[in-house]
Amino acid sequence: MRKIIHIDMDAFYVSVEMRDNPELAGKPVAVGGPGSSRGVLSTCNYIAREFGVRSAMASSMALRKCPNLLIVPSRMDVYRSVSEHLHGIFRRYTDIIEPLSLDEAYLDVSNCTACSGSATLIARDIRKAIQKELNLTASAGIAPLKFLAKIASDLDKPNGQYVILPENVIPFIEQMPLNKIPGVGKVTYQKLQQCGLHIGRDIRASSQSALVKTFGKLGASLWQKCQGIDNRAVEVTRVRKSVGVEHTFARDITEVEELKAYMVSQLLPKLIKRSSRYIEERGISKIGVKIKFSDFQQTTKEMQLEGIEPRAFNLLLEEAIQRGHGKSVRLLGVHVGLNSKKSDEVHQQFEFELS
Numbered sequence: 001m002r003k004i005i006h007i008d009m010d011a012f013y014v015s016v017e018m019r020d021n022p023e024l025a026g027k028p029v030a031v032g033g034p035g036s037s038r039g040v041l042s043t044c045n046y047i048a049r050e051f052g053v054r055s056a057m058a059s060s061m062a063l064r065k066c067p068n069l070l071i072v073p074s075r076m077d078v079y080r081s082v083s084e085h086l087h088g089i090f091r092r093y094t095d096i097i098e099p100l101s102l103d104e105a106y107l108d109v110s111n112c113t114a115c116s117g118s119a120t121l122i123a124r125d126i127r128k129a130i131q132k133e134l135n136l137t138a139s140a141g142i143a144p145l146k147f148l149a150k151i152a153s154d155l156d157k158p159n160g161q162y163v164i165l166p167e168n169v170i171p172f173i174e175q176m177p178l179n180k181i182p183g184v185g186k187v188t189y190q191k192l193q194q195c196g197l198h199i200g201r202d203i204r205a206s207s208q209s210a211l212v213k214t215f216g217k218l219g220a221s222l223w224q225k226c227q228g229i230d231n232r233a234v235e236v237t238r239v240r241k242s243v244g245v246e247h248t249f250a251r252d253i254t255e256v257e258e259l260k261a262y263m264v265s266q267l268l269p270k271l272i273k274r275s276s277r278y279i280e281e282r283g284i285s286k287i288g289v290k291i292k293f294s295d296f297q298q299t300t301k302e303m304q305l306e307g308i309e310p311r312a313f314n315l316l317l318e319e320a321i322q323r324g325h326g327k328s329v330r331l332l333g334v335h336v337g338l339n340s341k342k343s344d345e346v347h348q349q350f351e352f353e354l355s
Contacts, residue, residue: 005107033073039248040058041059089129263334287334293330302337
């Protein structure tokens with residue numbers, strides 16, 4: 001039985017800003033682009049969240065919800081430096097660390113002898129070290145399964161931790177709302193509810209074949225998780241699955257040709273630069289276009305392809321725009337999916353032709 005800890009820093013970017021600028025204490029604060037532009041928030045503190053402000057919200061909308069909101073620009077170099085210190089703390093307890101982002105990671109402490117081998121006490125020790133050395137707070141989830149550890153870390157935020165003991169795994173899952181499971185988004189959860197599936201007990205009472213028929217691979221994954229099965233180990237080296245770039249326009253764009261021109265001249269060259277070393281190592285499995293419309297609804301269109309072809313991206317863009325039924329476009333993004341392993345017998349094409 002594994003002992004897995006999921007550590008998640010509390011409002012990381014904005015907490016660093018508040019730590020470094022005491023004048024922000026007690027005020028609603030967010031990190032992101034200014035409200036006078038087309039900025040979007042990266043994160044916000046818990047005071048701002050009480051007003052309905054959320055991550056990924058347009059700065060202008062956030063200011064309407066919270067007129068006193070203070071928006072500060074991001075300092076990625078500082079956040080990366082703090083993250084390096086954070087991972088140094090993790091390594092005092094285990095080398096089996098799976099980073100999910102700068103401020104979030106899984107730790108397998110199954111063989112750790114610190115704190116008499118207690119994962120609960122190790123998580124508490126780590127959080128104390130974070131507070132003492134970085135003057136920041138973190139929340140933790142402790143469980144024998146990865147997905148439960150991640151769910152648990154969100155149950156006692158901020159600056160808390162939640163433990164799911166092995167004997168409590170099934171009782172916890174029985175009462176677990178399905179939208180708490182990583183990978184179950186708003187649309188999927190609505191579909192699950194329409195099928196009469198609301199909590200883990202409902203999935204446990206369903207047949208695996210019926211779930212697969214309705215939800216595909218997700219149905220199989222949900223059935224396994226709700227049976228208490230998650231055999232995924234904490235991966236020391238995470239394999240990047242995709243690379244992408246995106247841009248939020250200063251004004252909404254309606255003309256397809258204008259979007260195509262920007263994508264070909266600006267986004268695709270950036271995508272090539274950012275993804276070249278990954279493509280060289282593993283090759284491309286698919287390409288995709290992401291659009292966020294003026295009403296903040298978004299859609300993604302993908303196709304299987306082994307190279308970066310502007311004509312293919314243009315086709316995906318046209319198909320994605322049709323889903324908006326005439327709505328203008330606020331954000332445009334492009335991405336490539338990477339092969340999990342490049343075959344020696346297959347040479348992936350990597351070309352960029354403007355003609």
